[in-house]
Amino acid sequence: MPNSAAPAQIPLGSSVPILTAHAISVSLPTWDDTVGYEEGEKRVVDKMETGYPRFFIHRSIQKLAALCLSKFGRPDELCILLPTSKVASEGRDFLASRTPPIASRIVEFVICPSASSLVDTSASKSHNAGVEVIELQILLFDKEHWSTAKSFWQHTGDGICSRMAERALAFLGETPAGSQARPPTPPSERQPSKAPINRNRHYSRRTPSVPATPTTPSTPAFSSGSGGTHLAADDLPVESVKEESLTPDLTTYLEERYGRNLPLFNAPLAKQALKRRIAGGLLPSDEDFGKIDDVARGVAHGSGKKAVTEDDVYLYPCGMSAIWHAHDIARVARRRKGEQEGISVCYGFPYTDTLKILQKWGPGCHFFGRGGSEDIDDLEKLLATTQPPVLSLFCEFPSNPLLRSPDLARIRKLADQYGFVIVVDETIGNFINVEVVTFADVVVSSLTKIFSGDANVMGGSLILNPNGPLYEELKAVQDTDYEDHYYPEDVVYMERNSRDFRARIKRVNDNAYEVCDFLYRHSLDDTTMPAEGKVVKKVYYPRYITQELYAQAQRHPPLGKGGFGGLFSVTFTSDAASKAFFDTLGCAKGPSLGTSFTLACPYTILAHYLELDWAATHGVERGLVRISVGQEDQSILSEWFESALAAAQAADKADKAASASASAQ
Known part of the structure; x- marks a missing residue:
């Protein structure tokens, strides 16, 4: 049993990493803190400085929205801020499609870095240049419909980002929310510091x-x-x-x-670098350039097929935006053929908003919650009997949080037969470990996660498979409808963060392999040791979960140990053991994954608190703990997990003793 003291936890409600203005996670260091957050307890809510950006609207965005309301709103209205007129129209249409329809209105607000910030809406705009003006679309609606409007922000991921809000505030002569300092210098006026x-x-x-x-x-x-x-x-x-x-x-x-960021005016070059990196190519600035071969995507050597190029890669402000737009592309392509859209399929238990998108936009969704081989026959029956034909199938490879892999080979055969679009979310597997393009028509990913690693910027990507049977019609939609509103300053940070992407993957692969090996040996699934005293029920990790299906797309040789990625989940024999394990674990605690540091959360409590029984029917237990392994030394990780396991065992023993005593009375 390690003797050193556990590290101090990041304070409740503080950003993760701490003192990070645009952090994408927030510290919820105990199980009870997470429950308190979900239940709106004052002791928790009052300490929340930030949160995951699609769920917790950044303080600077809130401040900017309040200024916009004071200028354009009525006393009975609230608003959300959107980056383009097209996105605002989508938001208005979403509200109008509710039952009963919700009325809303759009105000365009163009902000210049001058005392006279409101200009005529016909004035020249340079949104993508990110230098001369800031264009805001203000979607206003009655206060009572806030939760519905907020769901548009959350599900689509197309709201404005916090860096854009802070820049707009600077142009208006305001400081960022929570700051007592003078307004920040606009990025276009900053000079890189060369001082020691x-x-x-x-x-x-x-x-x-x-x-x-x-x-x-x-x-x-x-x-x-x-x-x-x-x-x-x-x-x-x-x-x-x-x-x-x-x-x-x-x-x-x-x-x-x-x-070592690129200057902001080089944002277009940063976007180009990101697209090439995502397409599988290396740039001279990338770590180990010349030592690691380019990762070919969508083509095997000598196959005669086309490889993914930069022109097949599209950038979005976050991963959920890429998913929303993948669904929209499929819908538009079907309509342009003069056919009815058809329902979509969600195959496997997904990250929560993916299912919500498929349910709320279009004619509906059929949900296969397990997503394993046992569901393939039922999927085939659905495809054979459903009219109009199924539009699309969305799946994750592997899934979050159960790390199950769908049978991509068989799904591809069914798609070729029935003509639906396959959309695969590769966020968890990541393209260094797995190659899913050959099976999919569209590949989406949250760049916010391990591609970035630094937990300080959002981003998403979408790839069209150049060899897919639906490529031409999907590409035609993108050629006419794609709108790049990935904020330039976010692009610059994402490009910087992702330069060492591949090196981080190897270390994370190795660390997760060792941690999961330790926990598996103490689980009920490992029959080489007696079950007595074990509190770990199951370790969800591709090495142990649907490994033969994961192997369909696994790259060989793997990078590091196993090539299974850095995410896993673990369940326990009692709620007491789950809570003690989580509370004792020495890493950072909060939402998100793929950070360069280890990050844990009681996933089911955090993502499905109002639908725990429903989640359990699909194998996602209330006491599940999800862990994203980082780059710490393995000695540190060993200490953390050994201490947490010991605490879980002690709590489970005490819980059983208390139950036995109560029964005896």
Whole structure:
């Protein structure tokens, strides 16, 4: 049993990583904190500084929305802020499609970096250049319909981003939400600092009282005792900066100093670099360039098929936006052929919003909650009897949170026979570990996750398979309908973060393999050891779950141990064991996955709190804990998981003793 003390947890409600202005996770360090968040407990809600961006609207976006309401709204109205007129029209149409229809109106607000910020709507706009003006579309509606409008924001992922909001606030002479500093310098006016880090005036105040927090250096460097992750020795740890000294300019300085961002005016080049990286190519700036062969996508050597190119890759502001648009592309393509849309299929238990998209847009969705081989026969019966023909099938490879892999080979045969679009979400597997393009018509991914790793920017991608039977008609839709509204500053950060993507995958693969091996040996599934005293029920990880189906798309040789990715889930023999394991685990706790540091959450509680019984019918237990393994030293990970397992065993033993005592009375 390790003797060193567990690391201090990131405080409840703080950003993860801590002191990160645009963090995409938030600290919920205990099981009860997560339940309190879901139930709206004041002690939790009042401490929430941020949250996952599609669920928790960033404070700066809230501040900007309040300013827009004061200028354009009525007392009985609220609004959401959207980046383009096309997205705003989609939002208005969504509200109008509800039963009964919800009335809304759109106001266009163009903001210039001057005292006179409201200009005529016919004025020149340069949204994608991200320099001259900010264009906002304000969708206004009656206050009582806030939850419905918020669901559009959440499901589509097409709301404005926090960096755009902060820039708009700067143009209006306002500071970001929560800041007492002067307005930040607009990115177009910033000059990269070349001063040595120890000469920068912002670093004069430090405090040792802020607990250690995960950070994301370009090369992993870890302390051996505290369990916290730190920057390399010649860099100043971000956690040593006092929160009140974190001015907007300092936030930018920190991220750009450590990240070596491209200048903002190079955002188009950053987009090109991202597209090539996602298509499987390397750039001279990528780590190990010249040592790792390009990862061919969609084509085997000598097959005569076309490889994925940059022209087949489309960028979106987040992964859910890519999923929403994949569904929309399929719908438009079917309508342009003069045919009825047809229902879609959700195959396997998915991330929650994917199913909601398929249910709320179009004629409906048929849900195969298990998504294993046992469902294939039922799927084939549905395809043979449904009219109009099924539109599309959405699946994850592997799935979140059960890490099950669908039978892509058989699904491809059925798609060829019945003409539906296959959309595969590769976020969990990632294209370094698996190659799903050859089976799919459309491949989507959340770049927010392991592709970025730094947990400070959102992004999504969509790939059209150039060899797919529906390629030409899907490509035709994109040629006419695709709108690039991925915010330039987010693009720059995403390009920076993803440069060492491949190296991180290897380390994460290795770490997850070792952690899962340890937990599996203590699970009921491992029959080589007696079951007595075991509290781990099952480890959900591609090595143990539908491995033969995962192998259909697995790259060989794998990168690192197994090539199974960094995500797994674990269930326990009692709720007491689940809670104790989670509460004791020394890593960061909060939503999201794929971070360069280990991140855990009680997934079912967090994602399905209002539908726990429904989730359980599909094998997603209330006590499931999902863990995204990071790049920490394996000695640190071993200490964390050994301590957590010991706590789970002790809690389970105490729970059984208490139950026995109560029964005896």
